[in-house]
Amino acid sequence: MSQGTLEQLRGKLDVINMQLLELLSERAAIAQQIGHEKEKQGVPKFDPVREQRMLEELAARNSGPFDDNTIRQLFKQIFQASLNLQQTDVKKQLLVSRKRQKEDTVVQLGEASVGGGKPMMVAGPCSVESYEQVRQVAAALKQAGVTVMRGGAFKPRTSPYDFQGLGIEGLKILKEVADEFGLKTISEIVDPAHIELACDYIDVIQIGARNMQNFELLKAAGDVRTPILLKRGLAATIDEFLHAAEYIVSRGNTQVMLIERGIRTYEKATRNTLDISAVPILKQESHLPVLVDVTHSTGRKDILAPCAKAALAAGADGIMVEVHPNPAVALSDAAQQLNIEEFNRFYNEVQQSGLFHSLSVR
Numbered sequence: 001m002s003q004g005t006l007e008q009l010r011g012k013l014d015v016i017n018m019q020l021l022e023l024l025s026e027r028a029a030i031a032q033q034i035g036h037e038k039e040k041q042g043v044p045k046f047d048p049v050r051e052q053r054m055l056e057e058l059a060a061r062n063s064g065p066f067d068d069n070t071i072r073q074l075f076k077q078i079f080q081a082s083l084n085l086q087q088t089d090v091k092k093q094l095l096v097s098r099k100r101q102k103e104d105t106v107v108q109l110g111e112a113s114v115g116g117g118k119p120m121m122v123a124g125p126c127s128v129e130s131y132e133q134v135r136q137v138a139a140a141l142k143q144a145g146v147t148v149m150r151g152g153a154f155k156p157r158t159s160p161y162d163f164q165g166l167g168i169e170g171l172k173i174l175k176e177v178a179d180e181f182g183l184k185t186i187s188e189i190v191d192p193a194h195i196e197l198a199c200d201y202i203d204v205i206q207i208g209a210r211n212m213q214n215f216e217l218l219k220a221a222g223d224v225r226t227p228i229l230l231k232r233g234l235a236a237t238i239d240e241f242l243h244a245a246e247y248i249v250s251r252g253n254t255q256v257m258l259i260e261r262g263i264r265t266y267e268k269a270t271r272n273t274l275d276i277s278a279v280p281i282l283k284q285e286s287h288l289p290v291l292v293d294v295t296h297s298t299g300r301k302d303i304l305a306p307c308a309k310a311a312l313a314a315g316a317d318g319i320m321v322e323v324h325p326n327p328a329v330a331l332s333d334a335a336q337q338l339n340i341e342e343f344n345r346f347y348n349e350v351q352q353s354g355l356f357h358s359l360s361v362r
């Protein structure tokens, strides 16, 4: 083939490209009009039946040289692009995204403004075991100046033979102790049917890592107005994490806090791998407060302080840590909970780092 022929053929393709572009644009404008019409009529934008029919017709009329499947794939791309044009911004940009809301969401928990620029500490036992146990922790937290206490009443345990938590009884203990010491409380709920009831006893409902994609639970959490602490799933990507938060916010509960708790990797030196990069990414991508659970992400007491400092340096709005009056006899997470003295040392070290002051002076 001579150089002249090649140029000539390419010239023809250039002309066809422009014709295709014009046709595609014309088609897209019509799809947009259809989108507006559907909006008015309140019908779904995606119409798989119509798409299927068009694909069949196109394949039937196809006389090559592209095979039928290639034609289907090419046109499916065009349909998808048209559908994207029809989708409103609400669908394309998540409510939890910075694109939708520039200002940080601040969740007020008594004196603590989570996400308001001054990082906060959440501490407490892994599980609520008894009134006395919770009371001892609450007294220590109060003395240390920590105003938000955690404590698990419903425990999603790996083994069904492990302590499963005190259930509603545990929530009642939390409330009684919190009222006595003027603390705010966080506890995990695992059953959508318990969400409303939980609002009577606790100040923040935690959705645990294992339930991050329990969509019925997320929907129930979105239907109440109690703040939610959403833990990142053990193998969840940041995108999946944000979509899980979207389930809650899209149903009207805007008081959502995200918490990184380590992800599962091949590393055995820590229980999970603390994904510190998730903190600045979540802060960039979303306006929701971001906390870091240093206990579950590391599973070891000796590196809690440096990990907490790293989290704060990366922009975390708060740290969560487990404290038990006597970790050796704890019914869950015995090896990784701090005793009260260790907690005080940990908290002092983190505070002395200067990272606990408001963001403006960090």
Ligand SMILES: C=C(O[C@@H]1C=C(C(=O)O)C=C[C@H]1O)C(=O)O
Pocket: 030, 031, 034, 045, 046, 047, 048, 050, 051, 078, 079, 080, 082, 083, 086
């Ligand atoms: C344009 C429409 O909306 C969407 C896009 C289609 C397309 O680009 O052809 C087809 C079906 C719908 O998923 C339509 O319903 O006709």
